[in-house]
Amino acid sequence: MPATQRKPVPSVSIAEEPGILKQPKSVWAVFFACIIAFMGLGLVDPILPAIANQLDASPSEVTLLFTSYNAVMALAMLVTGVITSRIGMKRTLLSGIVIIALFSALGGLSNGIWELVALRGGWGLGNALFVATALTAIVTLSNSGNAKAIILYEAAIGLGISVGPLIGGWLGAISWRGPFLGVATLMVIAFIGLTTLMPSSSSVSVTKKKSSLLDPFRALKHRSLLVLGITAALYNFGFFTLLAYSPFVLGLDEHGLGFVFLGWGVLLAITSVFVAPMLKRMLGTVGSMCLMLLMFAVVLLVMGIFTSTQWVVILAVIFAGALLGNNNTLITTAVMNAAPVERSTASAAYSFLRFLGGALAPFTAGKLAETFTPSVPFYVGSACVFLSVIYVWINQSHIRHVDKQEGAH
Template identity: 75%
Template sequence: MASASQSAASKAASREEGEAGLHQQSRAVWAVFFACIIAFMGLGLVDPILPAIAKKMNASQSQVTLLFTSYNAVMAVAMLITGAISSRLGMKRTLLAGIVIIALFSALGGFSNHIGALVGFRGGWGLGNALFVATALTAIVTLSKGGTARAIILYEAAIGLGISVGPLLGGWLGAMSWRAPFFGVASLMVIAFVGLMISMPASTSPRNVKAQTSLLEPFRAMKHRSLVVFGLTACLYNFGFFTLLAYSPFVMDLDEHGLGLVFLGWGLLLAVTSVFMAPKLQMKFGTVKSMCAMLVLFALVLAAMGIWTSTQWVVIAAVIFAGALLGNNNTLITTAVMNAAPVERSTASAAYSFLRFIGGAAAPYLAGKLAEWYNPHVPFLVGAAFVLVSVLFIAFNHSHVKHVDDAGTGH
């Protein structure tokens, strides 16, 4: 009886802790949360205006998709130095530096008159995002109540909201001018800067020299097979993710408002499933099995888009439905990475993000080129193939990653 009552008390405490993780956070956590939303608006912000940018700047589809390629390529490389920078500056200063860089290059992008300059400024935006995103995950996990799992859900919710609101804002402002969304993000980042400056404690600065992270730490972390497996899995998965994100606007034949609404639906499903559905899947089926199921379904969705590319309603429905699969998978794989290897969370995040954004950098440009070389169907079919390979890669390395299911069930 005593053990039963202790177990019930433990479950009640765990439940209360989980509720605290989402409802009773400090102002600092909500300030980071709000800034994350704005930062991730940048990911989907340009989606509704890609065709307009191509038209206004007389650029090809592959040239315009470089806006995603430069953004992700710079992010991938910059992720390797985020840990060293944040350990020296402290989380607050690193977050603020990232926000300033995002605001600066977003504004410069709005003033661009040539596709090459816009691509370059978008790369600078990626540098700011790398500093902010990698540090924001660590900040939310460090400052939040309710444990790592709840903190990751909060972080993924911010990503989902940012990704969903971004296209809506991009479509609304983009209908006025393709430049307006860039100025809009710059303005919002100023608000985020003020919020973080006021709300986040300065005590997140490094306490001593020993706490400083070496530039080599992310490379050392990659000696852990589990971390590399998840990183390369995400790299392959991101081929599909960014094929959908960067190329689908060109085949839907919609204006800025229409594209904004489609990606709003996509982002809302991504946000809802990342917060409410992914944890349930993880508890019932395990992290790795659930992840593989989502990846297989996503590959099938991309294949359907590749087969029925010229059927508008199929592509629109597939994009929106894919949001649910991507929301689940993003939370599952982020949770897995945080439990994959015995290294600092910031180091694990940097190493993993470097690997995954390589896929995000290659996919958009490749999708545009495949469409130019062959036809509009091929990019989606190739994306589907990459996602299926990611599932096979996990299956072949299952013995190296199965331990995350045990770690992922705890708070």
């Protein structure tokens, strides 16, 4: 055809990108492995009171299971980029799965709370390798754009977290060791699935540029990434106050706790996939984040006021799942568009700060309850989340560009 008769090539728009369900086989392999990996978080939650009773431990000692887990995750996040850039995504994912399976199995065979806390830290190391790399892998391998890939990742988290408590409550009713051994078994299944379905191709091989241990700290020089990281640290203080401490005030057995956190996880999964994108279109990423964080602060405040009223706390926990699902998707999307650095580096820097907040909250909540009253941890968690709203609002000029960049993509 003559050059003068050629039709102009239309530009690619978001509407023309493949749908969220039209993904390569490798993406689905990581997706299903994520579901199984995040079951581990929910599996343990219903048995926290049982562990306290059977191992003769205080609530603050039991909440150290989350503190050691998150503290090791935070530090390990700093080296995930270095490891991934040298051995590749697939090997890093598989290494994380093996470590999770090993330490969860050893945890199920342990006989003391301090031994269990230490082994839970090893579990956090495996989870760091898997979680940071899984997000990068899904975003990199997806053919439907960053936003849809992140929604898919958050959906996997939601599905894993929602199913986990139900299985954890069932296994925990038999023995507190059951969920730990259950996680190890599920990780073996994830290992087989990922080995089989995720190809060793150039798309998941070692990157040309080797990452440095200093890269995450250099990335935090970008004010936008630093703002989102500090916001996530404050937000996660409230998140893990709810997750690690609320089982001690609900007054339910393993089955009851399993069903409560099943409802929490289901709402988290649904909102992260279906509601968060709508909120982002209506209010923008930053505006939606502020609204969800403000509502979560109010929910924690209500839990503090009505700590002794069981039905109020149950409804508050379940409803919080909707707010957390929305915010997880919104803030992760913002991080991926916040700074001109590689996705793996941005994820490592952000996750380092995020899980520091998650490490401080559980033990602090347990100690506050023992020192003062059972309501105080929820008041402190609410104050931290409310502070994150103020911090975002003050620094909104540094992160407003994430909406423009997402629109451009």
